[in-house]
Amino acid sequence: MKENVIEISHLTKSYGKSRGVIDVSFNVKEGDIFGFLGPNGAGKSTTIRSMLGFLKINSGNIKILGMDSVKDHEKILKNIGYMPSEAWFYDSMKVSDVIKYAADVRGLDCSKEAAKLCERLKVDTHKKIKQLSLGNRKKVSIVCAMQHRPRLFIFDEPTGGLDPLMQKKFFELINEYVAQGATCLLSTHVLSEVDKYCKNAAIMREGRLTMLGTPHIDDETFLSFYEEEEG
């Protein structure tokens, strides 16, 4: 029986009077690639940011790798590789410095893994961050998220800005790490990614979560979640 890597129960988070997420509960098992779908503003990023401790939740419980997300915040982050939807770094730093900085803060020497990832993703480590396009910044973000070989990956719309070849390489890397025991939460708008790579999926709408019986849904069913919300 595989363990739950993510256990979220009755998570509620609001921003003053604005809705964030309401009573969200779901589990992600070890070795899963879990698709997290939903329209813009549905609450996907709020859920992810609550898991990472960026947001203070109103009620509910979040356990990651069996640890409490509030009490064991630092321990949890040691085992997570996070890639935000917009990859921003310090403009004046060189790519190699950013990658080393992320490893240094973790107290790890990740140079071998980082070099392997940079080679596969064709990352130019000599450039300064301010010289990079969004796609290239995303590649740096992938390296920072993967170089320490975490037990859990959290990707928030990771493929936006990446060219098709890089998207393919990115998913190859995820599959390799998952085959070695990692787990992945993939927040995305791209149904084909969920259909092709995910084992389980859930969809968020207006702050509430609905588990999908299968990640292999057709376009019409998928779009109906968006249309119903507009209606």
Place this chain on the structure above:
Amino acid sequence: MRSVLKRELLLNLKNLLIWSLSVGALGLVCILLYKSMEGEMKDMADAFSNMGAFSEAFGMSTLSIATLKGYFATEIGAVHGLGSCMFAAIIAINIISKEEDAHTGEFLFSLPLSRNRILTAKSLCVAIMLVLFTIVCTLFYLLGFSILGEEMPLDLFFTFMARQFLMNLEVAGICLALSSLTGKNRMGLGLGMALLFYAYDVMGRVIPDLKKYLFIGPFSYANASEIFTNAQFPLSGILVAGAALVCCIAFAFWYYGKRDLAS
């Protein structure tokens, strides 16, 4: 935490060099000008000491600018006070909020560090910057005294620099607390605070009714003319400074630890 501290020091190095070299060099040039103005100083000193509230505000009623001690206290004292206060405000006002303003927070806060550790590293960075700033300026001023070869009471000079450092810490503490409140760049607010504190001190020395409330402001205990005339030890001002510093830093840690971080 050491990596974050190192990164912050590197990110702020340019600011430190620009401000410490500018304020220090300006002070040095002013000190060196003393020799060339020495002949005219006597008449100027008489004129400046009889300008009523203005003389009072800038300490020229109690110190003669015809001596190096008086010249330093009235001229360089003001330049260093205002310059160092602005530097302290600039360094501290964005040290926390810049992460959210520049969207680098998601990268930094996803690393395995608590917010307290990050804030400790950033606070230490501000303190180190102020120590280095004070050392650089002190060296410039000592160089000026040594070139002039004039007598300067070094005990009073070091007391002045130490109190200025405390004033810088207090201003930085207040700005650090302000920086913890939002994720927006507040450079204007920081500079405004520095100028406000300076103006409060000048007004407090000119307006008699304000004089008894002078100790609230950070400039009150760091006033060069009072230090160089061995005025009474400003205990209340220093106690207020210590309390303000501790309260502001504690507030920054408390508030930053509980608030949501912007993406």
